[in-house]
Amino acid sequence: MFFKIVKNDFIRQKTVTISVFLFITMAVILAATAINNIANLIQGMSDFQESAVPADITVMHAGEYDQAEIDQFAELSSDHIAMQETMVLQNIDGSNIHFGQNQSMAGTIQDISFVVQNKNFDFILDLDNEKLDVREGFVAVPVYFMQQYDLKIGDAITVKGGEYEIEFVISDYARDYEMNASLTSSKRFVINQNDYDEMLEMQAGELEYLIEFKLNENGDSAVVQNAYNEAGLPANGPILEGKIFMMFNAMSDMAVAIVIIFISILLIVIASLCIRLTFLATIDEDIREIGVMKAMGISKKDIKKVYLNKYRVISVAAGIIGYLFSFTAVNLLNGNMRLYISSDLSGNLKYVLSLIAPLLVYFMIVLYCKQVLKRIDKISAVEALRQDSMERGKNQKYTLPLLKNKFLSTNIYMGLRDVWKRFKLYRLLFVIFIVCTFIIILPVNIYNTINSPGFSTYMGIGKHDMRIDLRRTESITEDFIKLQEELKNDDDIEKFAPYITSSYQVKNAEGSFDYINIETGDFSVFPLKYLEGRAPEGEGEISLSFANAAKDGLNKKVGDEVTVMAGGEEQTLIVTGIYQDITNGGKTAKAHTSLGVNEEAVLWYIVSIDLADGVDIHEKMDSYQNAYSTAQVNDIKEYTQQTLGNIIEQMGTVVVGGIAIAIIIAVLITALFLRMLLSKDMSQIAIMRGLGLTSNQISHQYMAGTMMVLLFGIILGVLVSNYLGEFLVSIAMSSMGAAKIEFVHIVWQTWLLCPLVLVIAVGLMIFMSCKVAVKDDLSVVLRS
Template identity: 45%
Template sequence: MIMELTSSIHHLFTESKTPHVVQMHAGKLDKMKVNEWAQANEMVDKHQIVEMINIDGAHLFFGAEAEKNSIMDLDFVVQNQDFDFLLDLDSKIVQVNDGEIAVPVYYMQQKKLSIGDRIHIKDGSFSRTYKIVAFVRDAQMNPSIIHSKRFVISQGEFQLLKQNTGESEYLIEFRLRDSKMISEFTQAYQNTSLPNAGPVVNYNLFQLLNALTNGVVAAVVILVSLILIVIAVLCIRFTMLATIEEDYREISVMKAIGISERNIKKLYLSKYVVMAGLGSFSGFLASLWVNRLFMSNMMLYIGAAPKTWLHYGITLFAAVFIFAIVVFFCNRVLRRFNYISAVEALRSGSMGETRISQNRLNLSQNRWLSVPVFLGLKDVIQRMKMFRLLLLVFIISSFMMIVPINFLHTLQAPSFISYMGVGQSDMRIDLRHSEDIEQRYAELIDYVQKDKNVLRYSPLVTSQFKVLNSEGSYDHLSVETGDFDVFPLSYVNGAAPKNENEIALSDANSKDMEKKIGDTVVLIVNGQEKTMTVSGVYQDVTNGGKTAKARLPYNQDRVLWYVVSLDLKDDGSQISDKIAEYEQAFTPAKVTDLKGYLYQTLGGTIHQLKLVTVLALVVAVLVAILITSLFLKMLVAKESGDIAIFRSLGFGLTTIKFKYVSMSLTVLGAGVLVGTILSNTAGEWLISKIMASFGASHIVFVIDPLQAYVLCPLLLAATIICTALISIQSIKESSISKMIIE
């Protein structure tokens, strides 16, 4: 998956000729000034200014319904001529004619669109219908966490839209002679008076955001795979020791007649080498097909790069590596032949001699438990060394089931909004930049204040400030200003800013700027340097995680967006009505509820993670079945004499079976308990490490107790009971007479 992801992103960026630096700009633009500066700059190889027509979602129809509740900016563009090409699903440059349109793959997935479907634009008396002829892969705006999407139309249609609807925005794009100059070039541009009413994004951020959704899924799969490798090693041990246990008479005979230990080891090893080879090669072939299931989302958005020998070589190497691990541990287990005699081979269990507790549990002292349950508990307690491997497998199986379930539930929970640098509220209203934006923003605040159904609200404005970096020059920092006590965030360290001299940094910015709580940051506020103290560090997986929060007056010259969050007085049943009310009153504002905001941003990731969670669940159950079966078969073979004695004393088969089931359930109970504790500690830590590169380094699981603490243990318990009953059927063959004959 990692090979597929990295090679596909590289292929997409190469074919589309993704720009190295993009300055987004809303408002009037002096193109001549930009062109003159770019032509005089030696770092610039190519540059272009891309004009976009931004259309309100209320005017765009996929079928009968308008995109009223969309958080996405709907931008209509013409195909670029020099670079930043928008590609179709065959990774070819999209070309459309009048009356045709190419739609982002995001909407293909969300709206279940097909080639030939129609899209309608209606704005007052203006109406236009387009036929979908292609779906667009956009290296800049592909991921759902980027709230802008580009539609490709012809030059004639673009001019028609420009004259009748929407507002113009611009992408000022640069391709550099050397991609290593991105940071230097960005600083040079920001230190000029060129158009900059919008954020600056670069090539590295595009790569990160494209890798984010599929990268999370791949990381979880890798986590499950590493756990499986541990279990595989235990499987090897169980399998070989169970086989040795069954063949101990044959082993003793071979040793007795003079066959060397080396040849006996070769006999066993050759069998496992053949099985390991077939298994590894079959797994490699199967992965070529199964991989498509988990990479379907990536292939839709990014496309599959042409396969090279390196792609197959590295993945085949992984299979060979697993084969080597199997052979290595087979050798390790078979080394035990070097230290036991022929007699020992007949006597010793594969786990080693049973370690009997000093404080023996006496059946005569039992008052509360049935005999088989008591004997099962007694066996587990007094033979801990034997059962510890089974315990470890149950711990790992529980861990492998619970961690993906908890992570999935966390992503779907409303509180996950806090990891996006946003406080939890019923509704969110985003105002786009326009010429009368200040007036519209003031009207919105006034409207909210007079709304009797609003319980609380918080207006927030994000604008850019210049910040002094470690090299003594200035970078641009996106700072959200307002009151952060109304809808508070969970801070990794520290707290929200309380006054104008404090600032909170996102986790990614804190690491990038090497700032911690109590350190100072110098901003340019109203033309003057202002020293700010870092009051807290929060998590943010949006905008590349590079944000900040302060109680400063916002920079009116560099406003990026306006947001108003609010809670309603009732239980939330009227949210849909309120959304419709505010959309109508403040069109083209984007009004969304919390659930809709999360779904539109993370829907693709959640869908892929569901597949991974189901995979982990199935694998954990199958592993539990396999190991329990191997272990009990080995145990029954080892204790065939004891079972025969039990039967001669009058114990029924059901009673003896119940003993082994109770042993398995006792170990399972301890394993689930430890596995659950590890899931909520080590599991959180591992997921946090995975998410750290995306701006969230301190994930706290939102746990569904029914799923994590009831359904998962019950599923494992039912599996273990059925497996135990099937695996110990061979006790029917144990009898005193047979033991005497043997």
């Protein structure tokens, strides 16, 4: 009997059933796709790490060093260190690397190094995650540059340095666990040992060293770093732990997965609201039948089962279909993963973890249905048989009389009045429009924020027009001084500020010394937005990045003291501010120029520039690029896009997907709601027809009310996206070094274009759904 009742209910409510089924299916597809993506990421990162065998500690050093001292240190620390290897990098400026038709890599923000494959660990891999073995005359190009410059296997690249010139043929694309991501500022080209020796003999590039350690299974990274520092071993550069490379590799795919999971949660909320709407309408329609069943002695549990079984079947069917479709949908998102991490994502982990989505959605839907069905407990058999509906018989206050309407047409006024009087009925539609708007606007805001020049403030950089990075050459100090003199005498330059970043030893919370990058200069010229406090303005002042000031960093607050080793002496600096920075693992600092420059550990020289009004930025960039061939000249937008390229590209896909999903949901829910509403009001519609109102007049009433709900839902949805969205994104970004994100709002997109698309799509559905007419005999409807 129950099966027959459920079957009849399916047939009676095809539109409702199909709509709920689609929402649950989409929720499962998105949730399973996100989990699938995370499972692929876990599997891919595991395989990548196993093949690459990355270093647990990497010391970047420029300058002289004694390998024998490092070998002795590794031997004395054998309780922690399993292997040690030093990779020698030959740094080549991008302007000296040519390809295609007179193209070069001059515009890249990356430091380019030519290396040979390591022997023991930190291997650079091909696209099959096999250890690269490059033949003489060939080169393996990092995936980052392959993608950025569209380099293909068999293309030639030419390296020029002074009188040195050699041509390589691209034989492979290189996956580099330590320098793969766009967030890392260096990339390694792999060549044959003979070619490398020839470049070394010709002194083609500046030398830099990666002093790397692979720890034992129980090795303690902190102990090794402290011992290394105390031994006074070379560290003219940052010391990086292996976990930071894992974070950089996973960041873009993880960020996209988090956004998708959030959208899927909103879809589950919409599906639940849709089910609630359906249940209330169905129970209202079946009130007499419920009364009859109760009078016959059928238990409340069995009556609930009649309604619940339908949604159990829907949830199971939607879960299976959503689970299967997720493996197709995930291919739209894991292109970046297949390119940068692993081409083979055929592991079994995703099949197991992806089951979490349909199971979770099933239990959430069933629990929610049980909660809604508690309303049946309140229906007595006698009252149910006496009433036509659950709401009938209640005294309703008469409000908003038609006589008081002086401004709107009668049909529009009656439609708005209906919304006001029955807001409890319309509020579900109102909430769904808010959620749909949120699904559209939030990804758009995230995309616009990370794609804007203003995002540089979250990278520890004040907002400016262009920047010049001087690469490490023999004449770098002279070039830096000369550049500042030229900028002072250039009328096209409105203002500029030079900055020097060096590596310093800083006392940590345990009392030992760590290395951090500290930038010195005048930070009032291009100010940052500080979470707390202000920029360092006087002698003995320093500001810390959010990650550096956190408990797992230096554990400092504004007003605390920081001990820095500078000029061979300990200096005590006062923390004046805390800012946001997602670069270099989020751990940076800025100090007043009185700290001095650690000449032996200078990492880079940067000059930030604002141009005068009317100056062509590209002409000015070309001018300084030609004058300083070894420098890197970029506008700030290009710098941000090169650093966050992968995340920006994938977020663009999420924006398109979010808009499509939200429109489908809004259109289907609107059709479902209006079908329910018109069915519920059929007697009232028949009465209005009997009083002489035309079908168009009645339609306009429903259209006016629904459009008002849509417009107010969109307005509130945009506001929620702008403010609540900022809060949620800030929470997600806090682990990366940015604790307070402020969205960049492109008003014509968030307040005009996106709402207009939603209004047009939903408006057409409202227009089609509200074409009501009682075609049957009015007396039949009135008697019913």
